[in-house]
Amino acid sequence: NAGVTQTPKFQVLKTGQSMTLQCAQDMNHNSMYWYRQDPGMGLRLIYYSASEGTTDKGEVPNGYNVSRLNKREFSLRLESAAPSQTSVYFCASSKSGRIKNIQYFGAGTRLSVL
Amino acid sequence: ELKVEQNPLFLSMQEGKNYTIYCNYSTTSDRLYWYRQDPGKSLESLFVLLSNGAVKQEGRLMASLDTKARLSTLHITAAVHDLSATYFCAVDGLANSKLTFGKGITLSVRP
Numbered sequence: 139n140a141g142v143t144q145t146p147k148f149q150v151l152k153t154g155q156s157m158t159l160q161c162a163q164d165m166n167h168n169s170m171y172w173y174r175q176d177p178g179m180g181l182r183l184i185y186y187s188a189s190e191g192t193t194d195k196g197e198v199p200n201g202y203n204v205s206r207l208n209k210r211e212f213s214l215r216l217e218s219a220a221p222s223q224t225s226v227y228f229c230a231s232s233k234s235g236r237i238k239n240i241q242y243f244g245a246g247t248r249l250s251v252l
Numbered sequence: 253e254l255k256v257e258q259n260p261l262f263l264s265m266q267e268g269k270n271y272t273i274y275c276n277y278s279t280t281s282d283r284l285y286w287y288r289q290d291p292g293k294s295l296e297s298l299f300v301l302l303s304n305g306a307v308k309q310e311g312r313l314m315a316s317l318d319t320k321a322r323l324s325t326l327h328i329t330a331a332v333h334d335l336s337a338t339y340f341c342a343v344d345g346l347a348n349s350k351l352t353f354g355k356g357i358t359l360s361v362r363p
Contacts (some may be wrong), residue, residue: 169349180355188349234349243295
C-alpha cells in the first residue's frame, strides 16, 4: 500500500529558484493538504483542497501556489524560493467524512534554501 | 480562530513511571486526533476521539476527551524507551475539512 507519496525527499535550492513538490495518494481520498513543519512551530497548514477542483489558503500561504491536478495529485509550487521557506514539507490526505477526518501523511520533503 | 495548546512541550520521563500530557483547545469541537512522530519521520495516527467522554487505549497509551473542558489527555503507563517520540494533538474545527495541530510534545524516556 503506497498511501501518500511525496517527491522529492530532499532538495536544495538557491534563493530565487523555483520548484514544485509533488504529492499523490492512492486511497481515493477527497481532501488533500500541504503543511510545513519548523522546529518549535508544530505543523502549519499552507494550502488545502477539500475536494477535486477546489483549493483554499491555510495559515501560511504566502510564497506558495498549489494545483489540484486530479483527485489523486496535489502539487505545491515555490515560485521564487526564499531562505525562510527552508522547512520540512508534508502532504496529507483524508476521506473527510462527517464522522472522521483522519489525515494520512507522506514521508515529507526536506527543503533547504540557500 | 481555533487554537490548540499542548503542554508541556518537552517531557523527560523515567522508565517505568506514569505520566500524563495535555491538549487544550479553544472552540467547540468533539473530534480530536492524536499523532505520533519519530525523529526524522512522518506522522502516524494514534487515536481518534469522536465524542465527549471518549476513551481509547493502545498498549501503554490511553487517550481521553472532555469536550466541555475542551481538554484531551494522553496517559502513559510504565514508560518505556519505545515511547520516545513527539506527540501531536489535532482538533477538527468542523466548519471545513481542516485540522488544527498543537505544537507537539516531545517525550524522552530515560533508564
